[in-house]
Amino acid sequence: LQSSTQPIFRAYENMETLKEDLFYKSVDFFSDHMLEKQRENPKEPAYLAMGMAYIELAKGERHLFELVASVEKREGDDIHEFLQKGDCAEFMEKLPDTSSLSTEQKREVFGMVWMFTHGVATQVTGKRIELDEDRIRDMLERAYKGFVSTLK
DSSP states (O other), X not given: OOSOSHHHHHHOSSHHHHHHHHHHHHHHHHHHHHHHHHHHOTTSOHHHHHHHHHHHHHHHTHHHHHHHXXXXXXXXXXXXXXXXHTTTHHHHHTOTTOTTSXXXXXXXXXXXXXXXXXXXXXXXXXTSSOOOHHHHHHHHHHHHHHHHHHHO
């Protein structure tokens, strides 16, 4: 921002409030980016379009990804809580090859795909592995098919 901290702290009560606000703004930024990519590619399965967008953004916005991926516990940011609320019902209904699965099994697939995608993003962003876009796409597709096949 190239400014002193004074204007920032006029708007925030303390550093913790600032960090919390920044965290939620970053999560929204990631979510909006993933949803936009999914809308741009309506023929591509949502899990794949959104997963690729998440990994792409993690690589391009490493510091924001580190904040979003932080292990610090925050109220309401748990993937399991999200899955239980039913907010992901629209995505679960669009999961390919899952018509024979129960809602609970679809939630399980969604959760496993999310954890796998997050793991790939973490490894690629941390430069622990080097993968090109085609390899990442192939890995996400194969992992998805594997997760679905274990529940059929």
